[in-house]
Amino acid sequence: MDVQVPEGFAAGATKVLVIDDSNTIRRSAEIFLKQGGHEVVLAEDGFDALAKLSDYQPDLVFCDILMPRLDGYQTCAIIKRNPQFAGVPVIMLSSKDGLFDKARGRMVGSQDYLTKPFTKDQLLQAVQQHRRVG
Numbered sequence: 182m183d184v185q186v187p188e189g190f191a192a193g194a195t196k197v198l199v200i201d202d203s204n205t206i207r208r209s210a211e212i213f214l215k216q217g218g219h220e221v222v223l224a225e226d227g228f229d230a231l232a233k234l235s236d237y238q239p240d241l242v243f244c245d246i247l248m249p250r251l252d253g254y255q256t257c258a259i260i261k262r263n264p265q266f267a268g269v270p271v272i273m274l275s276s277k278d279g280l281f282d283k284a285r286g287r288m289v290g291s292q293d294y295l296t297k298p299f300t301k302d303q304l305l306q307a308v309q310q311h312r313r314v315g
Contacts, residue, residue, distance in 0.1 A: 196222070196238065196239045197219050197220065197221050197222070197239060197308060198224060198230060198242045199211065200229070200253070200256060201225070201243075201244075201248070201274060202225055202247075206298075207223045207225070209298075210243060210304060213305065214305070217301075222239065226250055226251060227250065227251025227253070227255060227259070228250060228251055230256055234263075234266060239269060241269065241272070241311055242257075242269055243272050243274055244256055244273055245274045245275070245297075254289045257290055261289065261290035270311040272293045272294065273293070274296075274297055275297060276296070293311060
């Protein structure tokens with residue numbers, strides 16, 4: 182299967198979509214992921230993310246839970262309901278490390294959960310562990 186790589190993207194790099202309403206979190210995730218050799222697209226909320234999803238076709242999504250308009254659970258559920266993106270791993274991001282949040286994330290189809298603030302190692306390890314290959 183021949184895969185078209187958009188201009189400016191390195192072949193073989195993991196394409197990661199980071200959804201977070203905090204500019205600080207988006208920027209640090211972008212820096213960490215690019216240092217790890219990954220391609221990054223940023224979205225500031227669920228609607229922004231859904232608009233970029235089909236254009237970008239990410240291999241992995243990091244999604245904040247607490248966002249205005251469309252929260253992370255709703256965003257994840259919409260991604261997972263779309264047959265084209267159902268196989269894309271979604272990792273929830275939250276400042277709360279609650280059992281309830283983790284369980285609710287699993288219920289809407291997320292693969293994992295990272296507590297903010299995360300370290301570069303935690304972020305890159307999550308990508309290694311969950312990225313969709315081929």
